[in-house]
Amino acid sequence: MVNPEPPIAPGWSVVTGANRGIGLEFTRQLLMHSGSVAACCRKPAEAEALHVLKNQYKERLVLLPLDLSSEESIRGCAAGVAELPGGVALLLHNAGMFARGEAGMESFDPEEMRRVFATNLIGPLTLTRELHSAISRGGKVFFLTSRTGVLRRLQGEPPEAGQFSYPCSKAAVHRSVPVLAGKLYPDGIVVGGIDPGWVRTDMTSGAERGDRFLLEPAESVAGMLTVMDRADLRTSGTLWRWNGDVSRWYAPEETAAERQEVTE
Numbered sequence: 001m002v003n004p005e006p007p008i009a010p011g012w013s014v015v016t017g018a019n020r021g022i023g024l025e026f027t028r029q030l031l032m033h034s035g036s037v038a039a040c041c042r043k044p045a046e047a048e049a050l051h052v053l054k055n056q057y058k059e060r061l062v063l064l065p066l067d068l069s070s071e072e073s074i075r076g077c078a079a080g081v082a083e084l085p086g087g088v089a090l091l092l093h094n095a096g097m098f099a100r101g102e103a104g105m106e107s108f109d110p111e112e113m114r115r116v117f118a119t120n121l122i123g124p125l126t127l128t129r130e131l132h133s134a135i136s137r138g139g140k141v142f143f144l145t146s147r148t149g150v151l152r153r154l155q156g157e158p159p160e161a162g163q164f165s166y167p168c169s170k171a172a173v174h175r176s177v178p179v180l181a182g183k184l185y186p187d188g189i190v191v192g193g194i195d196p197g198w199v200r201t202d203m204t205s206g207a208e209r210g211d212r213f214l215l216e217p218a219e220s221v222a223g224m225l226t227v228m229d230r231a232d233l234r235t236s237g238t239l240w241r242w243n244g245d246v247s248r249w250y251a252p253e254e255t256a257a258e259r260q261e262v263t264e
């Protein structure tokens, strides 16, 4: 059910982690479809692919420094966005990180887990707070989620996956989506989470598995933009998949059987 025509986003789209992977592809496609993009990344001066796009799209692309693990950097980025004419139409929390070398409990490192939560959860929520007043009524805030953040063991998955901090942080992102949707509802701001699928980027390099489908960023992003375009206040708080399906782990109306399952 992927719409081949990605939406034309009016106003500014703020994309985090815009220098590579899925974030770069979001930036590219939003620009291609007449959007204006504030592309945020840790080292804009070194973001070669963004400079190529800047030469092409000129004033429709602005590069801003953002390190999500630093509150000071988040405030600086928000100040830069506030200077842009017109409001923010889309805040896209794309940036994310894995923990390094997290295998068993012996290798669990609280500092690394703090870094992962800062980047994947706390930073994005802080940036949302800082940009709140700049987001237009009817604007949208989307978080990139992951199937690794499910609260149940997935069928067919081994009981122990190598990563710990990353899935826990994404599970917390899942929970943040409906909570934030409730908080921003009175302002007419739509919130959603979206799972990009299993996409070929630096994050997944070396993790290819024969039994899982690896999408190209262009296909995943085209699907996600269509989903975001269609999302409205009635569906605010939903966790989506890149192709428009609702995530299997999103339970808008919990059944009695599921409630029972939770209390067991």
Ligand SMILES: NC(=O)c1ccc[n+]([C@@H]2O[C@H](COP(=O)([O-])OP(=O)(O)OC[C@H]3O[C@@H](n4cnc5c(N)ncnc54)[C@H](OP(=O)(O)O)[C@@H]3O)[C@@H](O)[C@H]2O)c1
Binding pocket: 016, 017, 018, 019, 020, 021, 022, 023, 041, 042, 043, 066, 067, 068, 069, 093, 094, 095, 096, 097, 119, 144, 145, 146, 147, 195, 196, 197, 198, 199, 200, 201, 202, 203, 204
């Ligand atoms: N690829 C997949 O199959 C997949 C599946 C499920 C979910 N996701 C999610 O999709 C999003 C994009 O993933 P991807 O595959 O494109 O990953 P990626 O290629 O590894 O890119 C990650 C991006 O996040 C940025 N980033 C990391 N830490 C940051 C920080 N502290 N502050 C600001 N930016 C930071 C990186 O910037 P630097 O270049 O400076 O490091 C980079 O731009 C992530 O949230 C990821 O969890 C991806």
